[in-house]
Amino acid sequence: MQSKPFAITLKPGTSLANLTGTWRTARPVYLDRLPPCNHACPAGENIQGWLFHAESGDYEQAWRSLVENNPLPAVMGRVCYHPCEGACNRGQLDESVGINSVERFLGDEAIKRNWQFDAPAAATGKRVLVVGAGPSGLSAAYHLARLGHQVEIQEAGPLAGGMMRFGIPKYRLPREVLDAEVQRILNLGVTLTLNAKVDNIEDSMKQGNFDAAFLAVGAHIAKRTYIPSGDAAHIVDAVSVLRSMEGEDKPMLGRRVVVYGGGNTAIDVARTAKRLGATEAIIVYRRTREKMPAHDFEVEEALQEGVMIKWLSTIKQADEGSLTVEKMVLDDKGVPQPTGEFETMAADSLVLALGQDVDLSLLEGVSGLEIKNGTVQVSSNMMTGHAGIFAGGDMVPSERTVTVAVGHGKKAARHIDAWLNGTAYQPAPKHELADFGKLNPWYYSDADKTVRPMLDIIRRKTSFDEVQGGLDENNALFEARRCLSCGNCFECDNCYGVCPDNAVIKLGAGKGFQFNYDYCKGCGLCVAECPCGAIKMVAEET
Amino acid sequence: MSFQPVKFYQTGTYTVGNRLLTPEEHSVQSGQTRNNSINSGHRACQGCGEALGARYAIDAAMAESHGQLIAANATGCLEVFSTPYPESSWQVPWIHSLFGNAPAVATGIAAAMKVKGKHEVRVVAQGGDGGTTDIGFGCLSGMFERNDDVLYICYDNQAYMNTGVQRSSATPPAARTATTMPVGSEPGNAFGQGKNLPEIAMAHGIPYVATATVADLRDLEYKVRKAMNIRGARYIHLFVPCPLGWGTASHDTIRMARYAKESGLFPVFEAEHGEVTGVLKIRHKISVEEYMQPQKRFAHLFGKNAHPETVARIQAIADRNIRKYGLLDEEEVA
Numbered sequence: 001m002q003s004k005p006f007a008i009t010l011k012p013g014t015s016l017a018n019l020t021g022t023w024r025t026a027r028p029v030y031l032d033r034l035p036p037c038n039h040a041c042p043a044g045e046n047i048q049g050w051l052f053h054a055e056s057g058d059y060e061q062a063w064r065s066l067v068e069n070n071p072l073p074a075v076m077g078r079v080c081y082h083p084c085e086g087a088c089n090r091g092q093l094d095e096s097v098g099i100n101s102v103e104r105f106l107g108d109e110a111i112k113r114n115w116q117f118d119a120p121a122a123a124t125g126k127r128v129l130v131v132g133a134g135p136s137g138l139s140a141a142y143h144l145a146r147l148g149h150q151v152e153i154q155e156a157g158p159l160a161g162g163m164m165r166f167g168i169p170k171y172r173l174p175r176e177v178l179d180a181e182v183q184r185i186l187n188l189g190v191t192l193t194l195n196a197k198v199d200n201i202e203d204s205m206k207q208g209n210f211d212a213a214f215l216a217v218g219a220h221i222a223k224r225t226y227i228p229s230g231d232a233a234h235i236v237d238a239v240s241v242l243r244s245m246e247g248e249d250k251p252m253l254g255r256r257v258v259v260y261g262g263g264n265t266a267i268d269v270a271r272t273a274k275r276l277g278a279t280e281a282i283i284v285y286r287r288t289r290e291k292m293p294a295h296d297f298e299v300e301e302a303l304q305e306g307v308m309i310k311w312l313s314t315i316k317q318a319d320e321g322s323l324t325v326e327k328m329v330l331d332d333k334g335v336p337q338p339t340g341e342f343e344t345m346a347a348d349s350l351v352l353a354l355g356q357d358v359d360l361s362l363l364e365g366v367s368g369l370e371i372k373n374g375t376v377q378v379s380s381n382m383m384t385g386h387a388g389i390f391a392g393g394d395m396v397p398s399e400r401t402v403t404v405a406v407g408h409g410k411k412a413a414r415h416i417d418a419w420l421n422g423t424a425y426q427p428a429p430k431h432e433l434a435d436f437g438k439l440n441p442w443y444y445s446d447a448d449k450t451v452r453p454m455l456d457i458i459r460r461k462t463s464f465d466e467v468q469g470g471l472d473e474n475n476a477l478f479e480a481r482r483c484l485s486c487g488n489c490f491e492c493d494n495c496y497g498v499c500p501d502n503a504v505i506k507l508g509a510g511k512g513f514q515f516n517y518d519y520c521k522g523c524g525l526c527v528a529e530c531p532c533g534a535i536k537m538v539a540e541e542t
Numbered sequence: 543m544s545f546q547p548v549k550f551y552q553t554g555t556y557t558v559g560n561r562l563l564t565p566e567e568h569s570v571q572s573g574q575t576r577n578n579s580i581n582s583g584h585r586a587c588q589g590c591g592e593a594l595g596a597r598y599a600i601d602a603a604m605a606e607s608h609g610q611l612i613a614a615n616a617t618g619c620l621e622v623f624s625t626p627y628p629e630s631s632w633q634v635p636w637i638h639s640l641f642g643n644a645p646a647v648a649t650g651i652a653a654a655m656k657v658k659g660k661h662e663v664r665v666v667a668q669g670g671d672g673g674t675t676d677i678g679f680g681c682l683s684g685m686f687e688r689n690d691d692v693l694y695i696c697y698d699n700q701a702y703m704n705t706g707v708q709r710s711s712a713t714p715p716a717a718r719t720a721t722t723m724p725v726g727s728e729p730g731n732a733f734g735q736g737k738n739l740p741e742i743a744m745a746h747g748i749p750y751v752a753t754a755t756v757a758d759l760r761d762l763e764y765k766v767r768k769a770m771n772i773r774g775a776r777y778i779h780l781f782v783p784c785p786l787g788w789g790t791a792s793h794d795t796i797r798m799a800r801y802a803k804e805s806g807l808f809p810v811f812e813a814e815h816g817e818v819t820g821v822l823k824i825r826h827k828i829s830v831e832e833y834m835q836p837q838k839r840f841a842h843l844f845g846k847n848a849h850p851e852t853v854a855r856i857q858a859i860a861d862r863n864i865r866k867y868g869l870l871d872e873e874e875v876a
Contacts, residue, residue, distance in 0.1 A: 012629075013629040014629060015582065016581055017583065020583055020584075020585070023588065056562060442826075445549065445552065445553060447550055478550070481562065491561045492553055492559055492560060492561075493572040494558045496558060497558025497571040497572060498594065499594075500590045500795075502578050502580075508574065521588040523588035523793055524793030528793040531557060
């Protein structure tokens with residue numbers, strides 16, 4: 001009876017006996033949300049995922065994570081129009097993360113250090129024919145090869161790369177970069193046959209004993225428009241000008257070059273003409289800068305290099321050494337209307353950059369196909385109306401960019417793989433979007449974007465050296481660490497720290513956290529103070 | 543030498559942890575083996591700032607004293623919610639005696655340890671703003687004056703919350719409490735003269751005085767660890783929002799503490815021997831309105847029968863703090 005001190009009736013206890021979790025009306029749960037960059041990426045890259053590794057300086061792991069979705073990071077880091085950066089939540093804080101420049105850094109690092117892809121899966125014995133060695137074909141070949149299929153690319157041209165080689169000028173994409181990334185794909189065991197134009201896809205499939213085919217022939221035929229012209233007028237198309245830049249004989253454009261069109265190709269040709277020695281490179285475009293389809297930064301770079309742009313003008317007549325141009329006005333709907341005012345401008349040559357069509361001759365006689373507006377129609381699994389024939393890139397209806405093409409290649413490869421196995425590929429359901437409102441931006445350090453160096457203007461006007469420089473290791477690391485990791489835990493320990501009830505269990509580096517619902521009172525502090533929006537409250541069932 | 547924040551590393555030192563920092567740079571709270579000085583199962587309200595602040599502070603003190611720590615506790619929320627007989631949440635030797643005598647009890651413990659030759663055993667005393675600024679004020683001043691080897695931590699939630707939200711001398715002007723109702727021409731708590739305890743502590747000339755909030759963990763840990771390396775009387779005034787007494791959402795506790803600091807209403811600084819030696823600058827300045835509007839205890843100042851003149855008087859207090867302590871960088875003041 002006297003085992004306890006005077007006036008003490010109960011043994012000492014611990015508050016752990018008191019399960020305060022019963023107070024809760026809502027519980028926090030960890031989740032992954034979809035970062036806006038990933039959501040915007042046409043190639044379906046897990047950008048936040050590879051930046052996570054780059055943040056800790058593990059560039060090889062970052063690169064390996066990147067190439068899970070896109071085998072061409074060094075190319076992407078130069079030519080992609082980076083819709084990811086447009087969507088980046090950091091843009092609402094200071095400036096978007098320089099995703100594109102970090103991607104290029106990783107791509108260049110991989111070339112420098114000769115990193116190779118992980119070995120393919122066990123051979124399946126299936127054979128797939130890829131027609132065209134452009135970004136879409138290369139991407140499909142890469143993904144199919146990694147899945148264990150035997151892939152042969154048949155390319156009509158003398159070199160691989162498609163529009164990356166014959167459309168994009170060297171000053172934007174040095175060829176040794178392209179060659180290195182193509183070679184790495186071939187190292188996976190992909191066969192590349194050059195100068196092999198496929199005339200009839202069904203015959204080619206039969207001959208080579210292929211189980212499926214992916215068509216990615218691109219759009220190489222320049223669109224024409226009727227311009228009355230004298231016999232001696234020098235009119236060429238942009239596609240052939242850019243293509244001939246890859247050969248021995250450079251195009252002869254003269255001193256005064258006029259480019260007709262308002263897309264990125266028009267800009268590329270005008271800048272190329274300038275570098276070839278033209279004293280004047282003038283773009284004639286029928287609408288205004290705001291309405292121009294070309295990307296504004298490219299317009300800006302062209303203007304810096306001395307390219308001139310004649311807005312609100314159409315070309316009515318071409319003669320030897322001169323052009324007749326009509327002034328236009330925009331009507332209420334923004335459509336250009338003729339004014340009847342004409343003027344003459346001097347021009348040694350006229351380059352037409354009015355868009356491209358697809359060469360569909362290889363599909364003649366193939367049953368089940370649907371062709372609309374000069375493009376092949378494909379269903380959501382990238383298959384044409386003919387079973388086993390898939391298509392992607394510029395030859396199917398879509399935005400025509402390298403990144404979209406790479407995305408098509410990946411998507412098609414997954415569906416081809418499923419189709420070869422007699423199943424259907426089901427993409428994982430998308431997570432809900434991690435928009436800016438889901439973040440607690442207080443926690444991110446203030447850090448301005450790193451600007452990539454630009455080549456000096458004299459060399460930009462006279463040489464084909466690359467215009468935009470890359471980041472070095474220091475500023476690439478800095479830039480990677482600007483990532484907010486939207487919607488995905490980056491182990492900042494905030495939830496673990498801010499819980500007044502010690503109801504968050506830290507599982508250790510790389511393992512994340514877990515709630516202890518025995519004691520979680522459901523206050524929601526962890527949700528409110530999670531910087532990246534990777535926790536949400538869910539009502540308890542009553 | 544004030545707290546040196548890590549400049550970049552994605553989140554710098556703003557978050558509790560940061561996987562990009564070296565292990566030496568990690569906070570006590572981010573450690574898997576932190577002491578959890580107040581265990582789970584305590585009966586504090588959802589989102590309690592005081593429970594959180596006490597764990598932050600005592601864990602840091604435990605780390606710095608290598609587990610050789612004794613805590614005396616004044617009556618108040620912290621004592622009530624952590625030790626309903628016969629349970630205790632404390633993972634540290636802990637004693638409660640009266641509302642007003644925690645500093646004196648701690649002084650006694652420190653003296654006993656000295657007599658026993660246990661120099662490695664350190665003593666903290668803790669209490670709420672009521673136990674510190676009102677009821678225990680005499681004992682505390684004595685402890686300061688004798689320079690007893692105790693670290694006193696005041697968890698300031700600006701009223702007597704445990705007994706039903708009555709006004710204390712730390713309750714801010716215009717705030718509604720059970721005893722300062724929002725009626726009359728000057729609703730809520732009177733403006734009065736205020737009772738700034740950190741400055742009173744500084745006036746004693748004791749070796750170390752600091753203020754901190756639960757929104758700046760790294761700053762708080764730095765101050766506790768620094769205090770633990772000093773012998774003599776030390777005082778830390780820790781700002782801990784109270785969802786119940788302030789009428790704020792339980793998930794807003796840390797945001798409220800952050801806003802108090804960012805508005806300038808609660809200056810975060812440290813002082814040695816009566817002189818200010820460092821301040822935590824305001825990072826993104828906000829108006830006092832942004833801080834007060836989410837709190838129901840200030841609801842009568844806004845809306846239909848608003849009192850903009852009262853808000854302006856409170857803004858003037860914040861502006862004076864900013865000027866007095868230099869809370870903004872020079873170019874931002876201009």
